[in-house]
Amino acid sequence: MSGTVTTNGxxxxxxxxxxxxxxxxxxxALLKPRVMSxxxxxxxxxxxxxxxxxxxxxxxxxxxxxxxxxxxxxxINMWYxxxxxxxxxxxxxxxxxxxRIEPGAALGFGIGLSVASVLILGLATNAFAAATxxxxxxxxxxxxxxxxxxxxxxxxxxxxxxxxxxxxxxWASVTGDVSLEPLVLFAIIxxxxxxxxxxxxxxxxxxxxxAGVPMLPVASGARATRLQVLLYTLALLPVSLAPxxxxxxxxxxxAAATLLGLRFLWHAWQVWREPQDALGRSLGKDAAAKRTFxxxxxxxxxxxxxxxxxxxxxx
Amino acid sequence: MTxxxxxxxxRRRRARNWAMLLALLGLVVLFFLITVARRSAAV
Numbered sequence: 001m002s003g004t005v006t007t008n009g010x011x012x013x014x015x016x017x018x019x020x021x022x023x024x025x026x027x028x029a030l031l032k033p034r035v036m037s038x039x040x041x042x043x044x045x046x047x048x049x050x051x052x053x054x055x056x057x058x059x060x061x062x063x064x065x066x067x068x069x070x071x072x073x074x075x076i077n078m079w080y081x082x083x084x085x086x087x088x089x090x091x092x093x094x095x096x097x098x099x100r101i102e103p104g105a106a107l108g109f110g111i112g113l114s115v116a117s118v119l120i121l122g123l124a125t126n127a128f129a130a131a132t133x134x135x136x137x138x139x140x141x142x143x144x145x146x147x148x149x150x151x152x153x154x155x156x157x158x159x160x161x162x163x164x165x166x167x168x169x170x171w172a173s174v175t176g177d178v179s180l181e182p183l184v185l186f187a188i189i190x191x192x193x194x195x196x197x198x199x200x201x202x203x204x205x206x207x208x209x210x211a212g213v214p215m216l217p218v219a220s221g222a223r224a225t226r227l228q229v230l231l232y233t234l235a236l237l238p239v240s241l242a243p244x245x246x247x248x249x250x251x252x253x254x255a256a257a258t259l260l261g262l263r264f265l266w267h268a269w270q271v272w273r274e275p276q277d278a279l280g281r282s283l284g285k286d287a288a289a290k291r292t293f294x295x296x297x298x299x300x301x302x303x304x305x306x307x308x309x310x311x312x313x314x315x
Numbered sequence: 316m317t318x319x320x321x322x323x324x325x326r327r328r329r330a331r332n333w334a335m336l337l338a339l340l341g342l343v344v345l346f347f348l349i350t351v352a353r354r355s356a357a358v
Contacts, residue, residue, distance in 0.1 A: 020326035024334045057352035061345065124349045 026095040030078055030106055031071030031113075038300065039070040039166045042189060045304040046170025046182055049248075049311065054125070054174045061124040062173035066166055068117035069133045073140040073162075075110030079103050080145050084211035090204055121173070129172040136165030150212070153219035160193030161186075184242045185304075191236040192300055195229045195268060199293040202226070202271070203286035223280025226272045229292065233268035237261040240303060253310035257303060264299050267292040 043066035047059055054062070078085065078096050086097035095101040114137045122130030144159030152158075167185035168178055198216055201208060202225055205217035217225045240261050244254035267288070274288040282289065316324070 017322050017326045017329070019330035019333055020323065021330045021334075023327045024330050027334070055352040055356050057348045058356070061349055064345075120345070120349075124353070 023100070026100050027109065029095055030075040030101065030109060032074035032077075033071075035074060035163075036067050036070045038297070039163065040067045041301060042185070042304055043067075043166035043170040045307055046167030046185055047173055048170075048308045049167075049181060049185070050171040050174035052174045058124045059173070062121060062129065062170065065117040065121035065124070065133065066169055068113050069121075069137050069169075070166070072110045072113030072115075072117060073137045075106050075113065076141050077110075077145045079107040079110060080141075081149075082106075084150075084213060087211050088204075088207035090207050121169075125173040126176040128176050128178075129169055132165060132169045132172050132178070136162055136169065139165070151214070153214050153216045155213075155215070156197040157194050160190050160197075163193055164189035180246065181243070181248050184239075184246065184248075185307075187239050187242065188236070188303065189300070191232060191239045192296065195232045195236070195264075196293065196296040196300075198225050198229050198232075199271065199289045199296060202229075202282070202289035221279055222276065222282070226274075226276075226280055229289075230265075230268045230272045233261075233265050237265060243307060249307055249310045250314045252313050253306045256306035256310075260299050260303055260306075264292075264295060267295050 040063055044063055047054070047062060078094055081091075082096040082103055085091035085094050091097065096103055096106050114134075118130050118134045118137070121133050140159070140162035144155065144162050148155040148159050164186040167189070168182045171182035171185075172178060201215040201217050202222060205215065205222065208215040209218045216228060237258075240257040241254060243249040244251070244257065270288040271292050274286075275283040277283060
């Protein structure tokens with residue numbers, strides 16, 4: 001961690017001053033810890049749902065590697081997007097655009113963490129799990145960040161696959177392969193991502209517009225985005241019931257998924273019906289979109305928590 | 316560099332060194348535990 005933007009000098013002085021951990025906090029912020037928490041939870045559910053047994057130490061190592069891989073990818077993303085982060089109000093205070101960490105150091109940190117996470121996962125579990133983690137990092141960095149994000153309003157739809165990988169990595173850590181069950185978990189996160197991010201982009205569209213990122217509200221307008229949030233949320237409901245329909249979860253999960261999904265749909269409907277001008281821009285500070293964004297986080301966490309809880313109930 | 320800047324630099328370097336030490340110790344412990352777990356799984 002030698003890339004902090006400070007002037008070299010001598011410590012000097014007889015007494016040792018107390019350590020200042022604000023810089024360490026900046027390095028930690030590069031890992032996008034809030035995104036990481038959801039990624040880790042999804043990976044944990046994939047691991048818990050997998051048939052077979054994994055030594056608790058190796059299971060904890062697998063989760064740690066998923067977290068480090070996600071963090072490494074996040075750091076590389078912050079390195080690459082430092083130009084657009086600097087002009088967006090939401091991201092301008094991040095360590096790289098704010099000048100607290102040098103871009104090259106952030107890149108090195110991200111690559112180091114990514115490589116280490118893949119190698120350690122391979123060492124602790126199996127090569128296939130390591131390969132799926134490497135694929136998810138590569139997808140996020142090369143496909144989403146470098147290719148799609150600045151080119152197409154479908155960036156979130158296709159790029160969402162990167163965030164949907166963790167249950168597969170968790171599952172593969174136990175079994176060494178992929179079957180239908182983790183692919184269904186992948187599909188749930190894949191379908192959840194667009195309404196989640198488009199709700200955010202509805203109130204952050206000015207940021208994206210300034211940065212030239214073609215998020216859906218910028219490229220197609222707020223009205224079209226509201227409709228897409230509603231349609232994707234509608235499509236998510238049957239997908240979320242697939243674990244029950246395919247027989248690998250029970251009625252408790254089905255009930256939870258239905259209730260959570262109907263609530264999500266109600267929020268999406270509020271986004272569609274929110275008082276708006278002729279272009280679909282909110283007349284009420286995007287209150288409905290903000291509520292939907294917050295609920296979408298709760299939705300995914302609760303839905304994924306329902307899977308292992310349902311498994312416990314059926315034992 | 317003013318004395319205040321020098322002291323700030325030292326404070327940050329100390330924090331960085333602590334973080335590096337903890338990370339390295341964590342890796343050592345992690346590799347040890349992985350080895351033990353894999354050996355016990357193989358028995």
